[in-house]
Structure formats: C-alpha cells, structure tokens
Amino acid sequence: MRPKIFVSLLLVALIAILPAAHADDVMQRARERGWLVVATAPAPxxxxxxxxxxxxxxxxxxxDVSNEIGHRLQLPVRFVSPGWNAVLAGDWKGQWDFAVASITPTEAREKHLIFAGIYRFDAATLVVRKGDDSIERPADASGKRIGVRKGTTFEDYLRQTLVIYDNPNAVTFLINDPKITTYPDRDEVVNALVDGKVDAIVTSLGLAEHDIAAGKPLRIVKGFLFFExxxxxxxxxxxxxxxxxxxxxxxxxTDGTLGTLSEKWFGIDVAGIVP
Incomplete structure (x- = not known):
C-alpha cells in the first residue's frame, strides 16, 4: 500500500504545482526575447x-511613459499597433506584454484586462466646426448629430451608459437624445465633422487641441463633459x-516623472489631475 500512497501523494503535489508551471511569466519571456513589447497608438x-x-x-x-517603464525594468521597449479591439479583447497570447494606449478602465473591460495603474486623466470635450455658433454649451447639442469613435467611453457618454471606474457618481449627462453616428477610427470622426456629416463630435481635450493646432477648422465647446x-x-x-x-x-x-512627461506633451500635468 505504501507505494500506492506515495504515488497518490506525488500526483497531488504535481497537480498543485501545475498552475504555477503553466502560468505566464511576462518578465521571463521579455528577458529571453531581449525587449518588452508594448501595444499603443491604435491610429497613425x-x-x-x-x-x-x-x-x-x-x-x-x-x-515616453512606455519607454520609461522599460528603462526602470531594465529592458528596451518595442511598439506594436494591433488595433483597439484586439487590445481590449485580452488573451494576448504573448504577442505584446502590456498596453499604454489611452485605455479607460471600465467594469466591462476589467473582465478581460488587468488595470495596472492610472497614468493620466483625460478631459472629454465637445467639438464643433469653427464658425458654428449654434452650440455654445454641451446642452445645446441635445438632439443634434454627433459623431464618435465606436466602442469608446465617449460613445457610452452619449448613450448615457457611462460609469466612471470606481466613481459611479462622477458623470452628469448634459446631452439628451443625440443622433449618434459611430466610426471605426478617430480620423473618420474628425473628417465627418469637418465635412458637415455631423454637427459635433466628442473626443479628448488633448486630441482636440492637436487637431486645431494642425489646422483643422474646429472649435472646442466650453465646459468639459467628464474626466476619466x-x-x-x-x-x-x-x-x-x-x-x-x-x-x-x-x-x-512620486518622483515627478509622470508630471514632467505630461507637461512636455500637454502643457499641464494631466497625470496629477484629481477630478
């Protein structure tokens, strides 16, 4: 009986360590590869x-945030652009190690992803064509045609289903009954507004300011919609x-690196904003 007992105990021990043996070890894989792979920039x-x-x-x-993470983990970083849906789906099968791609945490996304930490806050804003004075505040866009990128928190806001992660009372819905048009990428959203296919779009303040600086004939409506x-x-x-x-x-x-990088790219410390 003793050999059988020994074999049984051995099997139990092997079963107990199987999860650890099959668990993914991202750092080990990255060291063997020689670099970390980061998913970012879903659009050009x-x-x-x-x-x-x-x-x-x-x-x-x-x-810059990704490169600094790599520096502190003592590995160089290489980037890939797998697309928004592929990142949010989870189960990356080792194709990339982490994502720094403007992902807002939500309960739905948490089913597929682990949110390692917040690295900045975005201000969602309403944008209209330059010279269009019919929308002076967010409420004026009620009932209007509004474009938005599909699958984003901006779409959730327009549909009044948005819940800010760990802060369910953080959103006040200011736009009622919009006629929503969704687009697969952000460039199409902006072009639809410029071409008059929609009356307004919802996007982040930083991207809207970049569009205007690049010469797009747009105007940011006063008053943020929400912070995320x-x-x-x-x-x-x-x-x-x-x-x-x-x-x-x-x-x-803590050491101010996020704030310094934020001021470099945004002109303000969006990493330290507490809405």
Missing amino acids: DQLPQAAQDTSGQYSGFDV PVAVATDKSDPKFAQLLGDTLRAMR
Whole structure:
C-alpha cells in the first residue's frame, strides 16, 4: 500500500504545482526575447498621446511613459499597433506584454484586462466646426448629430451608459437624445465633422487641441463633459507582472516623472489631475 500512497501523494503535489508551471511569466519571456513589447497608438496619429511616422518611429506621451517603464525594468521597449479591439479583447497570447494606449478602465473591460495603474486623466470635450455658433454649451447639442469613435467611453457618454471606474457618481449627462453616428477610427470622426456629416463630435481635450493646432477648422465647446482615468493594462495571464507595472507607475508619479512627461506633451500635468 505504501507505494500506492506515495504515488497518490506525488500526483497531488504535481497537480498543485501545475498552475504555477503553466502560468505566464511576462518578465521571463521579455528577458529571453531581449525587449518588452508594448501595444499603443491604435491610429497613425493621436498626438499628444502617440503617433507613428512614415519611418515607423513612435512618439508621444504614451510612448515616453512606455519607454520609461522599460528603462526602470531594465529592458528596451518595442511598439506594436494591433488595433483597439484586439487590445481590449485580452488573451494576448504573448504577442505584446502590456498596453499604454489611452485605455479607460471600465467594469466591462476589467473582465478581460488587468488595470495596472492610472497614468493620466483625460478631459472629454465637445467639438464643433469653427464658425458654428449654434452650440455654445454641451446642452445645446441635445438632439443634434454627433459623431464618435465606436466602442469608446465617449460613445457610452452619449448613450448615457457611462460609469466612471470606481466613481459611479462622477458623470452628469448634459446631452439628451443625440443622433449618434459611430466610426471605426478617430480620423473618420474628425473628417465627418469637418465635412458637415455631423454637427459635433466628442473626443479628448488633448486630441482636440492637436487637431486645431494642425489646422483643422474646429472649435472646442466650453465646459468639459467628464474626466476619466487612463490606465496601463495587461491581459490576465500574469497578475504579478501587473503588480510590478503598478509599482513602477507609482514610483514615476512620486518622483515627478509622470508630471514632467505630461507637461512636455500637454502643457499641464494631466497625470496629477484629481477630478
């Protein structure tokens, strides 16, 4: 009987360690590879957040944050642009290690992702064509045609289903019964407004200011719609790695690095805003 008991105990021990043996180890994989892979910049140009030029080089606040994380984890960083839906779906199968892609935490997204830490806050704003004085405040857009990128918190706001992560009372819905048109990427949203296909769009303040600086004939309507946190995310394969990222972000906030990078790209410390 003793051999059978020994074999049984051995099987129990093996079963107990199987999860650990099969658990993903992102840092080990990255060290073997020689670099960290970061998902960012779902669109070609989303400055000041992120952009990719014709040579394939990335720049922007999200890019600088990613590079600083890599520096502190003692690994260089390489970037990929897998697309918004692929990032939010989770289960990345090791194709990239973490995402710095302007992702707002929500309960629905938390089913597929781990939000390692907040690295900035975005102000959502309403934008109209320059010279259009029919919308002077957000409430004036009620019943109007409004364009928005599909699957974003901006769409949730217009549909009045938005719940800010860990702060359910943070949103006041100022626009009623809009005629919503969704687009697969942000460039189409902006072009629809410029071309008169919609009366207004909802986007982040930083991107709206970039559009105007780039010569788009647009105007930002006074009064923010809401503030939302933006997080670094991982899939659910390695919670310890997510914790490591969170610790790194907290150190970057404490020593002022996030604030310095924010002022470089936004002109203000959007990393330190507390709505």
